[in-house]
Amino acid sequence: MWSRRKMLAAGAGVAAAAALAACNDGNKGKAAWSGGGGASPGTEAGGGGGGGAPATLTITPAADTKDVSPTSQVTVAIDNGTLNTVTVAAGNKNLDGKLSEDKRTWTSSGTLAYGQTYTVTVAGAGADGKDVSQTASFTTLQPKAVANITFQANPMAALKNGGTYGVGQPVIVFFNKAVKNQDAAEQAMKVTTSPPVEGKWHWVTNQSAHWRPEKYWAKGTTVKVSVNLLGVDLGNGTFGGGNASANFSIGPSRIAIADSNTHQMECYIDGQMVKKIPISMGKGGTTTGSKGETIDFFTRSGVHVLMTKEPIVTMSSASYGITDKKNPNYYEEQIKLACRISLSGEYVHSADWNIPSQGKANTSHGCVNVAPANAQWFYDTFDTGDVVEVRNTPKNLPLTDGIGDWNVPWHQW
Structure with missing residues (x-):
């Protein structure tokens, strides 16, 4: 028979074992x-x-x-x-x-x-x-690749943090690596506006995501974009490399409407037409480029967004395939007061040589030609993110030719 001392010792051992098991669990x-x-x-x-x-x-x-x-x-x-x-x-x-x-x-x-x-x-x-x-x-995990981002005003210019832009300026996040898991990327990107406005993301390429509202921004809107990408699995072994944010504001509404039929460009500021400018746009027709490609001379219809402004630009037909100096469409010129509105080389610019056609006929290679005084006014007045809408030409501006965002119907955006 067990003594009382032995029974107490056994009980203590059971309690100690239970306590150890609870600690481990x-x-x-x-x-x-x-x-x-x-x-x-x-x-x-x-x-x-x-x-x-x-x-x-x-x-x-x-x-x-x-x-x-x-x-x-x-x-x-x-x-x-x-x-x-x-x-x-x-x-x-x-x-x-x-x-x-x-x-x-x-x-x-x-x-x-x-x-x-x-x-x-x-x-x-x-x-x-x-x-x-x-x-x-x-x-820590080791990705196959790390994707970093930059905020862009357009494919040719970085967004200036705290800058002021026109009513056509989308939010653009550019990734330095292709993004397969775009849903995960979108969940990591947030746009906040004041006053609040609904908007949506659209992937223009697999590296460039654009966010815009249904209609042009309202004057005075402030926009903040935050990207919390660190640790996000973007697919194919690529992970987000870091977090970043930027903000900008919307200035006055500046919209120019260039009409191929009337050969006039009506310029509106905050809804009021302030100037009508005689213009000459793309002459149309086609030629064959140095690689056998067909090149046309139509200004593209649709909403363009002003991307850059330069006091002097060297423009050459060689940039789009016409390299033969014997071709009547060949040119290389120094052009003044150039406001770029597409990646393919459309500008609103000064063209003193083409004043006789302005307001009367379309004779350019695709740009919007204006007289020097009008070019100076436009250059001084319009800025990045402002809108130039071209009407009544047979070719449309593609989404990827600069900022063609506003030409995509909202239900497809």
């Missing part, structure tokens, strides 16, 4: 160590000393974790003790972080980098008076 997926003298995880460090339970450290991500996202937060917590120092380092670069006021938790505030091994080094003290220390490492 509660730390799945985390690195936990009891403090004192390099004790093994889950084992009490020493005996006596302070009379309390030993300190326990918990580090997240757990030791030896692989493919940690760079957006993950690193935390260190201690039970039955306080933390003295915590360092998280990859190479010679430490991760920023902060110790809580009660010194029981440390939380990272910096951003992890891709493809790095981070070592977490912790030192503290237990409530039992014993020192606590531990070291653990984890590794």
Whole structure:
């Protein structure tokens, strides 16, 4: 028969085993160590000393974790003790972080980098008076490629943060790598406007996402675009490389309507026509380029958005395939007051040689020709993001020829 002393001892052993099992279950997926003298995880460090339970450290991500996202937060917590120092380092670069006021938790505030091994080094003290220390490492994921972004005013100019743009200016986010998972990219991109306005994203190419409202912006609207791309899986092993934001505002409404039939360009500011300018547009017809391609001379119909302005530009027919100097359509000239409205080379510009045709006939190679005084007024008045709408020509401006965004019906955007 068992003595009472033996029965009590057996009962104590069962209780201790149950307590150990509960501790282990509660730390799945985390690195936990009891403090004192390099004790093994889950084992009490020493005996006596302070009379309390030993300190326990918990580090997240757990030791030896692989493919940690760079957006993950690193935390260190201690039970039955306080933390003295915590360092998280990859190479010679430490991760920023902060110790809580009660010194029981440390939380990272910096951003992890891709493809790095981070070592977490912790030192503290237990409530039992014993020192606590531990070291653990984890590794962040290594993408096949990293995509970074730039904000553009158009394919030829970066967006000026805090700048003012015309009512036709879309939000443009350009990726330096092709994006397969465009839904994930869109979820990481946010546009906020004041006053609020509904808009949508549209992928003009697999590297360029545009956001616009259904109609032209209202004067005075402020626009902010935020892209939280770090750690986002963009497909094909490509991940987002970082976060960025920019803002701009919308200036006065400036819209020019160039009509091929009337040979006039009506210029409106905030809804009021302020100037009518005689013009000469593309003469039409075709020729054969140096590679056998067919080249036409029509100005494209549709909404154009002013992209750049230059006081002098060298214009050459060689830029679009006419290189033979014997071709009557060959030219290379210095052109003044050039306001570019398409990537294919359409401008509103000064053309003193073509004054007799302005207001009467279309004789240009595709640009909108105006007299020098009118060109100076247009150059001084209109700016990036303003609208030039061309009407009544047989060819339409494609979406990708500059900013053809407004030519896509809203239900297709």
